[in-house]
Amino acid sequence: MNNTRFATVIHILTILAKYPTEWLNSDWIAESININPVIVRKELGALQEQGWITSRKGKDGGTMLNVKSDQITLADIYRTVKNSDVLGKKNLNPNPKCPVGKDINEKLATLSVETDQLVITSLQGKTLKDFVEQF
Amino acid sequence: MNNTRFATVIHILTILAKYPTEWLNSDWIAESININPVIVRKELGALQEQGWITSRKGKDGGTMLNVKSDQITLADIYRTVKNSDVLGKKNLNPNPKCPVGKDINEKLATLSVETDQLVITSLQGKTLKDFVEQF
């Protein structure tokens, strides 16, 4: 992961969890993170797909958390934004004529899946609630 | 990690470990991975800095492994190429006037370090020798 999506999304969710009874708008959230409100709205789109939030258009519109914060684990959040593996990409076209090249991707894949799973398992033990309670 | 450096470097090291008595040149290694030889030479530079290989210039030049493959753990390799954290980047300028923005990076950092450490610890239990023996 070489982007800020996990940081952005957990920031958004933390704010929503902190103010669970208010319709918070994307401008307000964006100011806390100090990023462009359009990016916030894009991430809110991803959170909607998970069913975690409800948004309302129009004047006095905004977003509210839809589920209890102990129902969302950090693994759920990570999976939502994850777009690369911990150990990075495999090589695209290793040479099948080379005994190493022939099998490397298969061996790498095993290691890669195992490493990613380790992270997921660890994050499954932590909820958004645990995280938010630190504030 | 959204690059192929781990895959490239472990591929290189696997080949070197497989043929420990030959001076393998960058063209030959590059053909197995199917990448540009200059990239191989760049990575070989990183491996030299770790003291893991010796290279020889000139005709019949090439590279040989300098240490036993059970002396290199996958954690050592990962650290050599790692250029991003498992959970990605923190947000650059969260708003210090917001109670969430004020502390988010500190809380995220704790989580991030813990997650990275988990991966390192797991990879420390695996050596290059273990990996190479699969071939």
Added chain:
DNA sequence: GTTTATTGTAATAAAACTTGTTACAATTAG
């Protein structure tokens, strides 16, 4: 119902990162 503020989304631009390529000086075996 008109006004105003907001989401949702597309299109584009700018910035950062990754990979590939060309070129060549320094070096070393034969």
Added chain:
DNA sequence: CTAATTGTAACAAGTTTTATTACAATAAAC
């Protein structure tokens, strides 16, 4: 001396990430 190789710089191309502009659809509030 010749041929082949490393080491490295410079640049080019491709991909990903982040920011920005624009605007239709919508809904509250008056």
